[in-house]
Amino acid sequence: MVRLYVDLGDLDPNDSGARSRFTSDMIIEAAQRIFHPYSLEVKDIAWWSVYEVGQRIADRFDDVAEAERGTRSPHVFIAGDACHTHSAKAGQGMNVSMQDGFNLGWKLAAVLQGRSPSTLLDTYAQERQAIAQELIDFDLTWSEAMAAKPADPNDPEAGGMSAAERQEIFTAGGRFTAGFATDYPPNLITGDDAHEHLATGFPIGERLHSAPTIRLADAKPLEIGHQAQADGRWRLYAFADDADPASTDSAIRRLCDFLAESPESPVRRYTPAGADPDAVFDVRAIFQQGHRELSVDAMPQFLLPRKGRFGLIDYEKMFCADLRTGPDIFDVRGIDRSAGALVIVRPDQYVAQVLPLDAHAELVDFFSGIMVPSA
Known part of the structure; x- marks a missing residue:
């Protein structure tokens, strides 16, 4: 059994009944023409339908008109095919729809649980409508490429598109179809690129790109990005500076002390x-030294939180660069070895901001507009 999508050509936009006049025999004939000089014999059809491709996008993704934006929060949202339709040729319908849902889901949870103000909900339409337009633009280009007749190398005047040209178009859209082309601009939950040079491999606004590490506690090789769960928590990845993390002179220790002790600490204010201790912010430290060079007990106690009913220590907050087999995460992700970097990652795994380890005030300011202090 096989499933075929058969391009039946363009319809007359003034003929509302054009689609209803297609028959299964017409579809088979069209498929046979496409397959020629190869043969296609159809023994039975389990199901067939004619789908009219329409690249469309909704005017709004929520119930707030632009003139009202900022005066009230949205209460009704649409996602997926309800707000953007396109062809099935690149397999993006479910993919982009799931991304819509993930983007909206964690924001709804944060607001409904009282952890964030309702203004957070405005960012759903702000972010996803732009992505939907990119989807429509890509789909138009790819649909045209798929519909173009094959070029005849012996008759270049006849027009058409060569296989190489078609492949080039698909390759150019590869990051989009893989889900890595999204790049959210600065907004309430995504910062600017003032400090992005500290971690060039974590572009702000894009999905977090993982890299291999070694967990300090048990020397287990792990992908740092794969340790995050879809649980609504913010991630703070603290890439240590080149000082000894056990020393009070290290920026990573000063950051941990600030997060653990300062009344302004986001961890203390919003948990x-x-x-x-990590119910709202999951803080992970990544050290430049190999795991054999560091002692777990000498690391900042903030990175050894006691959790759960019995107050057991969580030993899974600290990681090291893989210096034996590589690659070194500091090299792969362009981390400034001298200064280190603090990479803030949203609950949907998009990089929200990159800051210096000592930028405590900027860290406080970033979260002050998107979090509600705990009671």
Whole structure:
């Protein structure tokens, strides 16, 4: 059994009944012409339908008109095919729809649970409508490429598109179809690129790109990005400076002390009383030294949080560069070895900001507009 999508050509936009006049025999004939000089024999058809491709995008993704934006928060949202339709040729319908849902889901949860103000919900339409337009633009280009007749190298005047040209178009859209082309611009939850030079391999606004590490506690090789779960928490990846992390002179220790002790610390301000220390912010440290060079007990106690009913220590917050087999995450992701970097990652795994390890005030300011202090 096979499934075929058969291009039946363009329809007359003034003929509303054109689609209804197609028959299964007409579809088979069209498929046979496409397959020629190869043969296609159809024994039975389990199901067939004629789908009219329409690249469309909704005017709004929520119930707030642009003139009202900022005066009230949205209460109704649409996602997926409800707000953007296109062809099935690149397999992006479900992919982009799931991304819509993930983008909206964590924001709804944060607002409904009282962790973020309702203004956070405005960013759903702001971010996803632009992505939907990129989807439509890509689909138009790819649909035209798929519909173009094959070029005849012996008759260049006849027009058409060569296989190489078609492949070039698909390759150019590869990052989009793989889900890595999204690049959210600065907004409430995505910062600017003032400090992006500290971690060039983590472009702000794009999905977090993982890299291999070694967990300090047990020397287990792990992909740092694969340790995050879709649980609504923010991630703070602290890439250590070149000082000894056990020393009070290290920027990574100063950051940990600030997060653990300062009344301004986002961890202290926004984590509910009685909750695990990492219930809202999952802080991970990545050291430049090999795992044999560091002692777990000498690391900042903030990175050894006690959690759960019995207050057991979580030893999975610290990682090291893989200096034996590589690659070194500091090299792969362009981390400034002298200064280190703090990479802030949203609950949907997009990089929200990159800051210096000592930029404590900037860290406080970033979260002040998107979090609600715990009671």
